[in-house]
Amino acid sequence: MRMSRSVPGRVNEIPTPALVLDRATLDRNIARMATFFAGGPCRLRPHFKAHKTPEIAMRQLAAGSCSGLTCATVGEAEIAAGFCDDILLANEIVTPEKCARVAALARRVRVTAAVDSLAGLEALSRAARAAGVCIGVLVDLNVGQGRCGVEPGEAALTLARGAARSDGVELRGVMGYEGHLQPVRDRAERQSRTRQAMEGLVKTADQLRDAGMDCDIVSAGGTGTFDISGRIDGITEIQAGSYALMDTDYSSVGVPFEPAFWVLGTVVSRPTRERCVADCGHKSMTKDHSLPGVRGIEGATVTSLNDEHATIALPPDSTIAIGDRVELLPSHVDPTINLHDVFYVVEGPVVVDVWPIAARGYLEHRTRMEEPA
Numbered sequence: 001m002r003m004s005r006s007v008p009g010r011v012n013e014i015p016t017p018a019l020v021l022d023r024a025t026l027d028r029n030i031a032r033m034a035t036f037f038a039g040g041p042c043r044l045r046p047h048f049k050a051h052k053t054p055e056i057a058m059r060q061l062a063a064g065s066c067s068g069l070t071c072a073t074v075g076e077a078e079i080a081a082g083f084c085d086d087i088l089l090a091n092e093i094v095t096p097e098k099c100a101r102v103a104a105l106a107r108r109v110r111v112t113a114a115v116d117s118l119a120g121l122e123a124l125s126r127a128a129r130a131a132g133v134c135i136g137v138l139v140d141l142n143v144g145q146g147r148c149g150v151e152p153g154e155a156a157l158t159l160a161r162g163a164a165r166s167d168g169v170e171l172r173g174v175m176g177y178e179g180h181l182q183p184v185r186d187r188a189e190r191q192s193r194t195r196q197a198m199e200g201l202v203k204t205a206d207q208l209r210d211a212g213m214d215c216d217i218v219s220a221g222g223t224g225t226f227d228i229s230g231r232i233d234g235i236t237e238i239q240a241g242s243y244a245l246m247d248t249d250y251s252s253v254g255v256p257f258e259p260a261f262w263v264l265g266t267v268v269s270r271p272t273r274e275r276c277v278a279d280c281g282h283k284s285m286t287k288d289h290s291l292p293g294v295r296g297i298e299g300a301t302v303t304s305l306n307d308e309h310a311t312i313a314l315p316p317d318s319t320i321a322i323g324d325r326v327e328l329l330p331s332h333v334d335p336t337i338n339l340h341d342v343f344y345v346v347e348g349p350v351v352v353d354v355w356p357i358a359a360r361g362y363l364e365h366r367t368r369m370e371e372p373a
């Protein structure tokens, strides 16, 4: 098996289980999203956490219409800072160690982080002051998901005032992720509930400005709502991530992107006419949203995933044999990709490149292990 990046092999030589990425489909998805935002005024800030792969992020940025990248973890931001100069950490960063790493990043690139508490704000401010840098902050609002975020209105204004008064941080605006609305299947319902959820975000942004505070950024959105939130007056950027690769969950929501990746497995057992078993279980793909789909075998369905086994119910005429390959379409992009080290990038049967999933896992522990004692 030739594995070096300069000498790619063929798909049937890839050791399994493995992640396979169809480059042409990826590029179509990226171009489609960039075109949607090309007319402005809202911009795209692709979420790096979906794929954690610099080569994909660089293609997203090169396609245009982007204000920078979104990250969920400090580790992702540290990798992204190698090729992107404007990073939003759309997440609460609160420990001194992580805040110090954010401050170190702020020396190299423009960094903005979400805050939803005075304690979090103070932790960032302290780290920024110690490093002599400025960290941007967005007040994170709960727009209905019920995860992080302060309530729109007065609670947000109080936190924003705290940010405006704090040294080392710069208030840059607000964000509110409508995560609970991404999977709503009915388009009309998704549209009306998203518009309603975004009202509180846009109104709070206006209240900040009326009170004399800065609010240049109003950040929201995901793959399920990009074309709803992305056309609401006052929203300045959309944090979509999954659109580049797609999963079966988002495919069933009916967004205009195609599946660009799959998990490749090898059939290791054909115990009956109705069933085969492949070597790609839930250690190679998540099943948190649902079991994966089967690509390219009409009528085949995955009936269970164990650690290292996918059991597949076959149509009666199936001739699939031990050693044959299967292609499974995961139900959820992010946790699947995080399980792998590389993407095998293909054009038809040819592996044209191998892309490291450089930001996978929790990098800080890996780095620590590699440091000399």
Ligand SMILES: Cc1ncc(COP(=O)(O)O)c(C=O)c1O
Pocket: 047, 050, 090, 177, 179, 182, 220, 221, 222, 223, 224, 239, 240, 241, 242, 243
């Ligand atoms: C804060 C935040 N923004 C945006 C997204 C959108 O990501 P996607 O487009 O993959 O649904 C997510 C996904 O979980 C998120 O947590």
